[in-house]
Amino acid sequence: MPDILAAGVVVFRPRREVLLVHRPKYDDWSFPKGKLDRGEHPTAAAVREVAEETGVHVRLGPPLPSQRYPVARRMKTVHYWTGRVVGDDDVSAYRPNDEIDAVAWVPIDEAPARLTYEHDRETLAAARGVRRKTHAVVILRHARARSRDAWRGPDAGRTLLKAGELEADRLVPLLAAYGVTRIVTSTSTRCVQSVRPYAETAGFPLDLRPRLSEENATPKAVAKIVEDLFATETGAVLCTHRPVLPLAYDAAGIELDPESGLAPAELLVLHVRKSRVVAVERHRPR
Incomplete structure (x- = not known):
């Protein structure tokens, strides 16, 4: 059977403390x-679960190695990020409550002794290596748009397909998970339409760049x-077009195989510290 999928966050705060929870069912x-949840992206699930279990709102930092372990007759995979x-x-x-009866900020040096499972201690050790603020x-490559052959009019006015509009809506929780507050986009309609749902939901203006x-x-x-940026x-999010993406990669100092370029609505998340990329991940909306 397929793995049970879950997501979580190792949340730090500046006083060198990490956020832990106690589950009475398992002590x-x-x-x-x-x-x-059904159809939910792991990044969105990770942020949602922290809010539901602790009341704390977080943004994701660099990803961590996933955990995989047996649960009853199945395996469980838990995707983790720092936060x-x-x-x-x-x-x-x-x-x-019945699910979580205690939430605590624990000094990082004391957390290994508090954690119950060895796999959590391993995750904490990995998180400590990338815990510095980023x-x-x-x-972002714009969502699926109408084909050039079928479009009548200037190419800059080409619009998204219905499937692309759905992708744009599904990008909202992904961008929110990374704490995006700045939305920089090509002035072409298909790019503007790709980020407008997030702009309207989050209440941030569009920064239009010809x-x-x-x-x-x-x-x-x-x-x-x-x-x-x-x-x-x-x-921040930068939305542009497939031919422009290599220019953005070069500017960021990263290499991406042209054969594995971003698909429509796919995003490349660069975790930046002091103007240097320290981690990279790729996601597509679900």
Whole structure:
């Protein structure tokens, strides 16, 4: 049978503490985590589970090795990320319930002794190696659009297909999971439509850049935009087109095999610290 899928976060705060939860059913201490809902992306599930189990809202940092272990007659895979709190990190008012009866910020050096399972201690050790604060710069290829052959009019006005509109809606929880607050996009309609659902949901303005369009992009212009996003140190998404993507990769100092380029609506998440990429991951909306 297929694995049971779950997601969780190793959440840190600046006082060198990590967030742990106690489950009375198993009498164990572990990280906040939980099963994916039907059709839910692991990144969205990880953020949702932390909020539901602790009342704390987080944004994801670099990914961690997944855990896989037997549960009854099946195997369970838990996808993990490091995370940082967005807003209030006070858990003193948490109300115990049948699922989680205690939530605590534990000093990192004391956490291994508090954790019940060896696989959680291994995950903590991996997280400590990448716990320094980063911000995400997301490079996004626009969602599925109408074909050039079928479109009548300027190419910049080409719109998304219905399937592409659905992909744009499904991008919302993924971008939210990485704490994206800045939305930089090509002025072409298909790019604007790809990020507009997130902009409207999150309440952030669109930063329209003609220099990210197929017609106007240049290596120098794209490099300047990427450099700015790296230096700003806030979560950001850059939406552009397949022919422009290699310019963004070059500007970011990363290599991506042209044969495995981003699919429509696929995103490349760059975790940046002090203008340097320290981790990379790829996701597609579900």
